[in-house]
Amino acid sequence: MEANAQRDADSQARDSQAKDRQDADGQANFDRVIKEDSRIEPKDWMPDAYRKTLLRQISQHAHSEIIGMQPEANWISRAPSLKRKAILMAKVQDEAGHGLYLYSAAETLGQSRDKMTADLIAGKARYSSIFNYPALTWADMGAIGWLVDGAAICNQVPLCRASYGPYGRAMVRVCKEESFHQRQGFEILLELAHGTPEQKQMAQDAVNRWYAPALMMFGPPDDDSPNSRQSMAWNIKRFSNDELRSRFVGMMVEQVRVLGLTLPDSEIRFNEDTKKWEHGPLDWNEFHEVLAGRGPCNAQRLERRREAHDDGAWVREAAAAYAAKQSLKTKEYAA
Numbered sequence: 001m002e003a004n005a006q007r008d009a010d011s012q013a014r015d016s017q018a019k020d021r022q023d024a025d026g027q028a029n030f031d032r033v034i035k036e037d038s039r040i041e042p043k044d045w046m047p048d049a050y051r052k053t054l055l056r057q058i059s060q061h062a063h064s065e066i067i068g069m070q071p072e073a074n075w076i077s078r079a080p081s082l083k084r085k086a087i088l089m090a091k092v093q094d095e096a097g098h099g100l101y102l103y104s105a106a107e108t109l110g111q112s113r114d115k116m117t118a119d120l121i122a123g124k125a126r127y128s129s130i131f132n133y134p135a136l137t138w139a140d141m142g143a144i145g146w147l148v149d150g151a152a153i154c155n156q157v158p159l160c161r162a163s164y165g166p167y168g169r170a171m172v173r174v175c176k177e178e179s180f181h182q183r184q185g186f187e188i189l190l191e192l193a194h195g196t197p198e199q200k201q202m203a204q205d206a207v208n209r210w211y212a213p214a215l216m217m218f219g220p221p222d223d224d225s226p227n228s229r230q231s232m233a234w235n236i237k238r239f240s241n242d243e244l245r246s247r248f249v250g251m252m253v254e255q256v257r258v259l260g261l262t263l264p265d266s267e268i269r270f271n272e273d274t275k276k277w278e279h280g281p282l283d284w285n286e287f288h289e290v291l292a293g294r295g296p297c298n299a300q301r302l303e304r305r306r307e308a309h310d311d312g313a314w315v316r317e318a319a320a321a322y323a324a325k326q327s328l329k330t331k332e333y334a335a
């Protein structure tokens with residue numbers, strides 16, 4: 001009996017030493033890959049905290065794309081022409097596709113899509129603050145495309161170089177599609193801005209309402225951003241929240257002139273010393289309220305997502321039954 005216990009203890013000690021050696025080799029390889037600015041792939045060893053950070057960011061990003069379909073989907077039936085309807089429908093479908101690439105990227109880190117969806121509909125998961133604001137008029141489709149997709153591109157182009165392979169690669173395609181989205185939003189606003197005085201006013205109102213929430217999409221100011229430093233050290237984020245926000249303001253300042261509209265911020269200026277664009281104060285209390293679930297549309301967005309999930313139950317069941325049938329057929333064929 002004692003000999004058996006001793007053998008078990010020895011074997012456990014050997015396993016634990018082997019695991020320590022594997023972890024040390026894995027960490028050394030991980031550090032080298034990050035230093036060389038190369039890529040970590042799903043089967044590579046990675047620190048638990050790196051995996052957790054990626055899962056946090058990628059799943060939030062996926063949820064944002066899916067919840068982000070709602071404000072625009074609400075306008076498909078009210079788009080002013082067949083052409084606008086078709087374009088908007090294609091855009092909303094693209095966002096669904098982005099959500100799916102991102103859920104797939106997150107799944108490579110060991111989290112199932114079912115679990116991520118369950119967390120979202122239980123109200124436990126984050127998604128972008130921006131999608132908790134209402135889309136009140138047709139001009140909001142222009143403002144969302146121009147400002148929201150514009151901010152998304154500004155944030156996501158650097159993510160194409162994220163150190164985690166599946167995330168970076170998903171971002172390349174997402175960014176290509178987002179640039180089309182931004183142009184369609186710009187074009188909606190351009191047409192309204194050159195329409196009747198009422199149409200121009202509607203475009204200006206939409207820009208006024210979406211400007212500050214779009215700036216807050218980049219996340220809290222750098223000195224209030226607990227995750228940025230580590231994410232930048234791991235080459236997940238390439239620039240800080242404030243850096244990207246400032247770049248975005250610079251881009252919008254140029255483009256709003258072409259639109260013939262204005263940005264609702266009299267404090268925008270280019271700081272010659274820092275060579276950065278600065279903007280007026282943002283209401284960070286409002287941002288934290290939205291993150292806490294108390295934004296104008298949080299409850300409605302989640303409720304709608306829950307309904308859609310329930311309504312889709314039969315599709316999931318049918319797909320699972322079909323997959324089981326196909327797999328049985330393949331086995332029978334092979335036998």
Ligand code: FAQ
Pocket residue numbers: 056057060061062064065068069095126127128129130144148149152155216217218219220224225226227228231237241291
């Ligand atoms: N909303 O320490 P940091 C789109 C949270 S896609 C909600 O700075 P981090 C396309 C943050 O998670 C839009 N929560 O965090 C589209 C953290 O909380 P946690 C989505 C936010 O990760 C267009 C806490 O605050 N894009 O628009 C937000 O380093 C039209 C502290 O913040 C992405 O997700 C926020 N705005 O930086 C679709 C891009 N900001 O997790 C449909 C990928 C911060 O510790 C229609 N994500 N928080 O509980 C990122 O680049 C980063 O995650 C940041 C935040 C920059 C958003």
